[in-house]
Amino acid sequence: MRFVSLCSFFISCFLLVASLGLFAQDSRPNIVYIMSDDHGYQAVSAYGYGLNKTPNIDRLAKEGALFTRASVTNSLCAPSRAVLLTGKHSFVNGKVDNMQAFDWSQDNFAKLLQSAGYQTAMVGKIHMDGLPQGFDYSAVLPGQGHYYNPDFIIDGERKRIQGYVTDITTDLALAWLDERDSDKPFVLLYHQKAPHREWLPALRHLEKYTSMSFEEPPTLFDDFEGRGTAAKSAEMNLLDHMNWAGDSKIRPELMDELGIEEYMEWDKGAYNNNLGRMTKEQRAAWDAVYDPINEDFKKRYPDMSREDLMHWRYQRYMQDYIGSVASVDEGVGELLDYLEKNGLAENTIVVYTSDQGFYLGENGWFDKRFMYEESLRTPLLIRYPKEIDPGTKIDALVQNLDFAPTLLDYAGVEIPSDIQGKSFRDLASGKTSEWRDAIYYTYYEYPSIHMVKRHYGIRTDRYKLIHFYYDIDEWELYDLEKDPQELKNVYDDPAYADVKREMHKKLENIREKYGDSDENNERYLNLYLEATKKN
Template identity: 75%
Template sequence: MKVNIKNELLALVTVLFLQPAFAQSLKASKQRPNIVYIMSDDHAYQAISAYGHGLNSTPNIDRLAKEGVLFTRASVTNSLCAPSRAVLLTGKHSFINGKVDNEARFDWNQDNFAKALQQHGYQTALIGKIHMDGLPQGFDHSAVLIDQGEYYNPNFIINGTKQQLNGYVTDLTTDMAIDWIKNRDQGKPFCLLFHQKAPHREWLPAVRHLAEYTKMKFPEPKTLFDDFKNRGTAAKTAEMNILKNMNWAGDNKVPPAMMDELGLKGFMSWDKTAYNNMLGRMTTQEREAWDKVYNPIMEDFKSKYPSMSQEELMRWRYQRYMQDYLGTVAAVDEGVGRMLDFLKENGLDENTIVVYTSDQGFYLGEHGWFDKRFMYEESLRTPLLLRYPAEIKGGRTSEALVQNLDFAPTLLDYANVAIPPDMQGKSFRKLASGKDENWRDAIYYTYYEYPGIHAVKRHYGVRTDRYKLIHFYYDVDEWELYDLEKDPQELNNVYQDPKYKDVRARMHKKLEQLRKEYKDSTVNDKSFLPKKPKV
């Protein structure tokens, strides 16, 4: 056999030349990704500029959309802070993991995805807000806020020890998150849960954002003066109206002494106390900066208040709400930018999954409301952006019906860790990269905290790509059906409309199917009876 020496030598040289690169490529393919999961509290998708609502600018969060995938129909299973976090950790609905409302205890002894990652060689950390009692389990390091936390000079529980830190909470949480990555065990992949307090009530922007945001005027939602004409009892009796149910001092920052002078009454008993406690945490320098900006605003309000109509008051309160709320979002966006820059500067960006989301949606004046809890869109939907250059092509958008129920199995999937069979969510890893069209056609929702703050009645329901069916129960028995294609603002309940008879039947069938699939029998379960509400 004739051998071509020239070709054989060329092949040998090629193999020797490419061997290091091939080995490095093989190593990279076997290297498990790092995970940075960023979750803010009550951050409405409307307040992220990548979603196109034009309220504010979030250039750093938007980077995740440009470099990854943005989900437009991501939602939660229970629109409430602590239950949402329990669902994130366990991959199970509230009625399975036990954290049905903010009052119920969370059992840290149950499995969660962080424990699974630990057991498979990941170094794990939880930094920021968790809003659940007990020392977090599944984390090598934890630095968590107490309850709701404070904006200025907050208290943290750091690995079981209480410490007060000087500074603004969003900046401090970001500092600790970056420092932990710097000082981690570099021989292990890592998973960091990086949870911001902002933009949770009561909204206190950082000093650097006060002057800018208090001068802004924001567009009003079309439903700011909603009369709920074609809705049921639940929407009409909820206590989250900006004009009627928002606190004057804690929320709108009217000083307690001025409230007394003008005869204003706080809706919640803690109104003045919240104001005094929050501002009382400030240093002398911080308080001087605050008063320099807010005192003129309040003096102007004081001069105008006696002649203001109810409509003018609503508009004033809406602007005050947006100025403070979006002012706190500005620092969150800066923190995301700092994290992304740090990962890139340290060569971690290519092999690190970065998720940005919120624990639920939030009302920014739609239907005249603030807060969340309802299964209506602004509360149900949550922002979700995901960046992972190794698998996801930038600039993608997905309308898939993903939920916070899916975070735990998805992150385990990326880490190549087996997903426990009792997790109720599904991995959307393939979906994120555009490879999986076989996804759920409906999502299931529950809400239990009634009687309670904001008086949102208990309900459960199902949402498909076009329709939504909700059952309000416990002290009422009312059904609502919405055609989201024709009525995206959910202003017209068509449950009794004969034209929707077939749709109603299909939605009822789907609802019962999901209740069985997820093993929900809580409607008639006496263990879910309400506890005495806090005063």
């Protein structure tokens, strides 16, 4: 009997220890990483630009941290996502542009969390071919995806779902949260397509946002007098390079009637494809709003000057862009409410960001790609009640390179030595103010749409040095304190000779640190040119 009692005692102790171990594991934080597509920080109201209201995204700033100078390493959709997953620069993970294939067999932070016992899911846009690896569940858009009645690839099987893509992505994410194993910590990558081009808002937002008027940026009619060849030759102008049908929603037949030619050969095709996916009911609701816009434009167009057209196109652009952001904000609200309702908010890290910045008419532009601020910077807001004080503001130069190590750090998972980013966990909690003094940037996709030339560069707290190469050899230096809009290149200004010398030295050092070189540039140029020939 004594032996049996001792056995029972030891078994009870073992079960107690095991249960305590399980409890410790399950106390690790959950992670919800929200990424929208092309959402400029100017269109998040917490940043104070006054363009729109994003009350749900703003909750993360009020209840957590707002990063004022977060940036990307390569301002392009797929490369940015590859950097997020791997914590490595594009020239290391191999995804330097939208053409090159992404090697899913390489390590990514989701794989490491999965191996450490986390449940993992990816829902929404990833914009990289192949079944996502490192995820117990995936429901992703093929390619760019569609706004209305989109196809999703769910665990490898393609399925069309009726509705609006932002709402569907949110519903799929919440459904997975409901169905997951509640005994395990989770990481959810919740990626929205919006507000990516061609900016089709949800039907419920059409009337409100197409009636709005937006203040124009002071550089809408920029002549680039203070910049070099790259800015002057880029094809990103709202009037000259934006599609009339696909982007501004002018009916193709009206374009023909008015003698407006396509800028891109897929202009009318984009319009017909996007609206052709709608049901009769959806299309009727759409036409009820956009037909009067077309009729008004038809009356005004013959007497409109180039300046008038620029004003008109800016408003049309912003109405649809900001209208697309509205549903993203609503989705964030639904998710935050879900966490609150289910008792998950306290122990869940919530990140909101975009895959890069975006031009909202500054310098007369749309799109991204450049190392200039509107493209380089991305919104970043993080809430984690256990460690981050409400209302925290962080000016440090963090990058999307840092997401992988930061999330691994929060989860208590060892950060591999080959990850190039740095955890900003202690920065967010206020435990340290020490951080890097410079960030490194690369861009490779040229010649291509928008014709933004290949370049790399370095940004410090005050200065930015950019080298445009391949078919030109030009340097640009900006004093961001005196010239925050980057309108005057001071590279050849004698007053900045010492700054130029120091920035070149910093650039050499940071390229050596991360393992970049002119040989890398040449290699990826050749791969790109080969890929474009095949396509």
